[in-house]
Amino acid sequence: MRMLLIHSDYLEYEVKDKALKNPEPISEEQKKGRLDEVLAVFISVEKVDESNPDEVVEKAVKEIKDVAEQVKAERVFVYPFAHLSSELAKPDVALKVLQKIEEKLKEEGFEVKRAPFGYYKAFKLSCKGHPLAELSRTVVPSG
Numbered sequence: 001m002r003m004l005l006i007h008s009d010y011l012e013y014e015v016k017d018k019a020l021k022n023p024e025p026i027s028e029e030q031k032k033g034r035l036d037e038v039l040a041v042f043i044s045v046e047k048v049d050e051s052n053p054d055e056v057v058e059k060a061v062k063e064i065k066d067v068a069e070q071v072k073a074e075r076v077f078v079y080p081f082a083h084l085s086s087e088l089a090k091p092d093v094a095l096k097v098l099q100k101i102e103e104k105l106k107e108e109g110f111e112v113k114r115a116p117f118g119y120y121k122a123f124k125l126s127c128k129g130h131p132l133a134e135l136s137r138t139v140v141p142s143g
């Protein structure tokens with residue numbers, strides 16, 4: 001799994017067209033979303049993650065939590081992003097991994113939004129620009 005973490009004044013998105021034949025079903029209110037003062041986490045779930053998705057979820061949540069604590073972010077935006085890797089996991093595995101990351105971050109006490117999976121989306125991002133505002137992390141199953 002490849003993650004790009006951007007500490008931002010805000011991230012907002014708007015769903016455009018389907019990028020997959022069967023994208024994640026979404027409600028009307030999920031077609032747009034915004035969080036202010038947020039750690040935006042762009043995630044490409046990779047083929048290698050398919051061997052142990054639960055372990056990769058645990059590792060990703062730990063990395064996100066570490067960065068959020070360093071930059072003092074209480075909100076996290078989980079954003080599916082298929083452009084950080086050339087070895088993408090299958091959509092059904094990727095969606096489950098992203099849903100679990102969202103769930104575990106909420107359990108850790110963060111306010112979390114997750115952008116809809118399988119759609120082209122317009123988005124606006126305002127990076128804060130401090131030394132830790134742009135980070136990347138890679139996590140893989142150890143097995």
Ligand SMILES: Nc1ncnc2c1ncn2[C@@H]1O[C@H](COS(=O)(=O)NC(=O)[C@@H](N)CO)[C@@H](O)[C@H]1O
Pocket residue numbers: 019020043044045046080081082088089090091094116117118119120
């Ligand atoms: N492995 C993945 N990790 C993260 N997001 C993914 C992954 N696979 C699919 N998606 C989601 O599905 C959308 C489309 O995925 S894509 O790989 O870019 N495109 C496609 O699969 C089709 N357009 C055929 O190429 C992405 O924008 C993202 O929302």
